[in-house]
Amino acid sequence: MASTLCLDPVLDLKAAQPLKAALTEHRGASVQLDASNVERLGGLCLQVLVAARRAWSEEGHDLTIEPRSAAFSAAAALFAAEDHLGLKVDKDGAVP
Amino acid sequence: MDELEEIKITFFQECDELLGDLESGLLSIDAGDTEPELVNAVFRAVHSVKGGAGAFGLEALVRFAHVFETLLDNIRGGKTALRPDLVKLLLRAADVLADHVAAAKLGGEGDAASTTAMVEELETWISGGPAPSPPALPADLQPNEDGIVFKPVTLTLPEVDEGPREEVWTITFQPMDELYAKANEAGLLIREIERLGKIDVELLDDALPIFDNLDPETAHFAWKVRLRTDVPEEKIREVFEFVEGHCSTTIVREASPPVLVEADAGPDIAAIIAAAQAANMEAEPAFTPLKVDVAAVESQPPVALAPAAPVAQVAQPTSPRSPQPPQGEKVNQATIRVDPERIDKLIDLVGELVINQAMLAQRVAGHGFAASSDVGRGLDELEQLTRDIQDSVMAIRAQPVKSVFQRMPRLVREIAGQTGKQVRLVTDGENTEVDKTVIERISEPITHMLRNAIDHGLETPEERVAAGKPTEGTVRLAALHRGGRIVIEVGDDGKGINRPRVRQIAIDRGLIAADAQLTDEEVDNLIFLPGFSTASTVSDISGRGVGMDVVRKSVQGLGGRISISSRPGFGSTFTLSLPLTLAVLDGMVIDVAGQTLVVPLTAIVESLRPAAAEVKKLGAQGGVLAVRDAYVPLVDIGRVLGFQTTEIDPAEGVVLLVDSEVGGRAALVADSIHGQRQVVIKSLESNYQQVPGIAAATILGDGRVALILDVDALVAMRKREPLRMPEPSIQAAE
Numbered sequence: 001m002a003s004t005l006c007l008d009p010v011l012d013l014k015a016a017q018p019l020k021a022a023l024t025e026h027r028g029a030s031v032q033l034d035a036s037n038v039e040r041l042g043g044l045c046l047q048v049l050v051a052a053r054r055a056w057s058e059e060g061h062d063l064t065i066e067p068r069s070a071a072f073s074a075a076a077a078l079f080a081a082e083d084h085l086g087l088k089v090d091k092d093g094a095v096p
Numbered sequence: 097m098d099e100l101e102e103i104k105i106t107f108f109q110e111c112d113e114l115l116g117d118l119e120s121g122l123l124s125i126d127a128g129d130t131e132p133e134l135v136n137a138v139f140r141a142v143h144s145v146k147g148g149a150g151a152f153g154l155e156a157l158v159r160f161a162h163v164f165e166t167l168l169d170n171i172r173g174g175k176t177a178l179r180p181d182l183v184k185l186l187l188r189a190a191d192v193l194a195d196h197v198a199a200a201k202l203g204g205e206g207d208a209a210s211t212t213a214m215v216e217e218l219e220t221w222i223s224g225g226p227a228p229s230p231p232a233l234p235a236d237l238q239p240n241e242d243g244i245v246f247k248p249v250t251l252t253l254p255e256v257d258e259g260p261r262e263e264v265w266t267i268t269f270q271p272m273d274e275l276y277a278k279a280n281e282a283g284l285l286i287r288e289i290e291r292l293g294k295i296d297v298e299l300l301d302d303a304l305p306i307f308d309n310l311d312p313e314t315a316h317f318a319w320k321v322r323l324r325t326d327v328p329e330e331k332i333r334e335v336f337e338f339v340e341g342h343c344s345t346t347i348v349r350e351a352s353p354p355v356l357v358e359a360d361a362g363p364d365i366a367a368i369i370a371a372a373q374a375a376n377m378e379a380e381p382a383f384t385p386l387k388v389d390v391a392a393v394e395s396q397p398p399v400a401l402a403p404a405a406p407v408a409q410v411a412q413p414t415s416p417r418s419p420q421p422p423q424g425e426k427v428n429q430a431t432i433r434v435d436p437e438r439i440d441k442l443i444d445l446v447g448e449l450v451i452n453q454a455m456l457a458q459r460v461a462g463h464g465f466a467a468s469s470d471v472g473r474g475l476d477e478l479e480q481l482t483r484d485i486q487d488s489v490m491a492i493r494a495q496p497v498k499s500v501f502q503r504m505p506r507l508v509r510e511i512a513g514q515t516g517k518q519v520r521l522v523t524d525g526e527n528t529e530v531d532k533t534v535i536e537r538i539s540e541p542i543t544h545m546l547r548n549a550i551d552h553g554l555e556t557p558e559e560r561v562a563a564g565k566p567t568e569g570t571v572r573l574a575a576l577h578r579g580g581r582i583v584i585e586v587g588d589d590g591k592g593i594n595r596p597r598v599r600q601i602a603i604d605r606g607l608i609a610a611d612a613q614l615t616d617e618e619v620d621n622l623i624f625l626p627g628f629s630t631a632s633t634v635s636d637i638s639g640r641g642v643g644m645d646v647v648r649k650s651v652q653g654l655g656g657r658i659s660i661s662s663r664p665g666f667g668s669t670f671t672l673s674l675p676l677t678l679a680v681l682d683g684m685v686i687d688v689a690g691q692t693l694v695v696p697l698t699a700i701v702e703s704l705r706p707a708a709a710e711v712k713k714l715g716a717q718g719g720v721l722a723v724r725d726a727y728v729p730l731v732d733i734g735r736v737l738g739f740q741t742t743e744i745d746p747a748e749g750v751v752l753l754v755d756s757e758v759g760g761r762a763a764l765v766a767d768s769i770h771g772q773r774q775v776v777i778k779s780l781e782s783n784y785q786q787v788p789g790i791a792a793a794t795i796l797g798d799g800r801v802a803l804i805l806d807v808d809a810l811v812a813m814r815k816r817e818p819l820r821m822p823e824p825s826i827q828a829a830e
Contacts, residue, residue, distance in 0.1 A: 042281050048307075
């Protein structure tokens with residue numbers, strides 16, 4: 001079963017390093033990111049999430065972002081990063 | 097402190113400056129200045145506030161600023177003509193914007209009702225204005241800067257529509273690390289672009305390294321935004337103004353049909369320029385043949401004067417990444433922002449250095465070194481150096497009073513509105529510099545004096561007309577340096593103080609005896625007495641509960657003094673005199689009844705040892721001193737302050753001739769003079785309590801505390817001895 005990592009409400013410049021560090025701790029296994037508390041998603045944390053999703057995928061693990069706050073979903077849409085974060089797949093009912 | 101919070105604080109500091117620029121720009125326009133750069137400056141101020149607010153997610157502020165900015169943009173673009181009523185509206189909009197900023201500072205939002213009403217008014221103007229604006233003069237009939245008038249030529253160009261045409265732009269931008277470091281966000285840029293029209297966003301992630309190699313604080317993503325809009329290119333560029341240098345940006349118009357100018361159709365300068373502009377200075381191939389055409393033009397008589405140079409100028413391609421700085425933009429002054437606490441600490445340390453230097457000098461003197469010895473000379477140099485350091489440190493804290501003055505036009509507008517009076521505020525000496533601590537604390541007294549001047553001083557328009565004056569009253573706010581102090585004057589051309597009325601109130605309240613003989617000046621100054629409430633007398637705005645005595649107290653708290661002069665029918669002037677700094681002063685150290693006191697040097701005219709014949713006794717205790725054919729009242733410091741009950745014989749002691757604002761010249765009598773010294777001011781109010789006649793305290797070179805005299809208060813205390821004035825005494829701590 002995938003472990004869960006709860007994302008901080010504010011994912012800005014200051015949160016980017018800690019986010020990468022937290023993700024690195026879950027390396028080598030599937031992980032579910034709980035974005036339900038996210039109020040703000042910035043460009044740098046977006047990079048970390050996209051790079052992480054690729055890394056997990058290449059290693060054959062899942063990295064899913066579920067559940068998501070409205071602010072997180074809106075920011076992902078604004079950045080045109082829904083595909084990169086696997087959000088559109090989730091919408092279609094794929095297994096998280 | 098949180099890094100973002102720090103940036104936010106800086107943002108609000110910048111907002112204050114921008115709002116000041118906005119207001120002063122609008123006031124200049126209101127005063128009739130037609131310099132186009134003013135409108136640009138006003139626009140930039142609002143635009144910058146909006147941009148910063150966007151970075152912090154202050155949505156209400158951004159929304160309001162956006163509407164305000166749109167109207168200003170129309171004005172600078174010539175779409176809306178500036179009219180006096182529009183300028184008044186802009187001034188009120190600036191007030192609403194300032195309210196939004198003030199509310200955002202406290203974490204809230206501006207008043208919704210006033211915002212909605214203002215937005216409606218602004219939008220009325222954006223959509224054409226309440227009345228049709230007079231048409232602007234056609235630009236093509238104006239001579240250009242070379243004095244050449246182009247002959248208008250009618251062109252029939254295909255695809256030239258009335259009004260703006262919707263176009264598609266491709267905007268590609270890649271934020272740099274600095275963009276994020278400055279608390280900006282790529283998302284905000286996308287959102288700003290979205291405000292301009294319909295967008296389609298694509299994330300460009302090619303440069304993203306693999307997870308292990310990713311430095312989370314390095315920017316790699318870029319975005320490509322397709323924007324369908326009818327706004328001009330400059331509006332799109334404005335989105336990126338705030339991140340200039342922190343984001344690489346290209347903006348390209350898609351499917352922009354080049355305007356073809358057929359060489360055979362006959363060369364025409366207007367067509368050439370139009371074509372060059374339409375081609376957006378980017379289509380190099382389209383431009384090259386035009387250059388050839390220009391050469392051909394030179395042989396044609398009607399346009400023979402058209403030089404090639406202006407055309408070549410127009411044809412200069414503008415780099416999308418380096419937009420032209422707005423015309424007349426302020427020269428960027430290199431400044432640094434420093435935490436005031438650091439400066440305060442430096443000032444404290446320099447203060448200690450001054451004390452230490454004084455102690456050292458005293459000890460050296462105690463060991464019998466002559467002033468001409470090596471040690472003595474070294475000490476002199478040290479003293480000079482200490483003084484230079486002190487002056488330099490104080491200069492860091494010096495700020496122009498402009499920051500305080502800038503807040504006043506709004507206040508004047510509001511009070512004028514409340515009282516139904518027409519008021520023109522004239523300010524002078526805005527760049528006069530004074531210590532930051534003084535700046536922070538003079539706002540309140542100035543506010544009250546202005547309120548007083550408009551409410552009590554100025555007459556209603558009807559009264560003014562009846563008095564043969566213009567309906568609009570003038571209130572003058574001025575700052576100047578005089579005698580080592582800053583003087584602030586608030587004057588009005590109103591009716592002046594109603595002396596019989598003031599005198600009657602003072603009698604009614606038991607402040608003076610019914611038969612007291614007072615000069616006009618003394619009557620005027622009665623309004624500063626505690627208990628002289630003006631609320632029920634001269635005005636209603638003073639019903640706010642702040643009397644002039646409170647103003648005087650706050651001014652005294654700053655080591656300052658306030659006085660008033662008035663001419664019935666011509667107006668009154670409040671004069672506020674404050675020390676330039678609250679940290680140090682040059683003083684004369686004197687001895688009175690065994691107490692060491694310091695008299696500020698700025699007050700002293702001269703010191704002398706009078707001959708017995710020059711002293712004239714008046715009554716049991718008073719006396720005057722004959723100084724060069726004039727008589728000056730004697731003030732026995734020891735007796736006035738309660739150090740002793742018997743008077744010093746002036747002929748036995750020393751007399752300091754001082755200038756005071758309240759009672760003219762006076763002669764202070766002391767036992768002896770120690771010498772001149774620079775002393776560090778230590779507040780008596782914050783360490784003990786306010787004492788009449790004493791301005792502050794200091795620490796001397798030998799470590800003892802000495803009191804610094806408030807010369808004006810001392811002279812006033814002696815003058816008012818017949819009046820009921822409390823006289824608490826204080827002994828200097830040993």
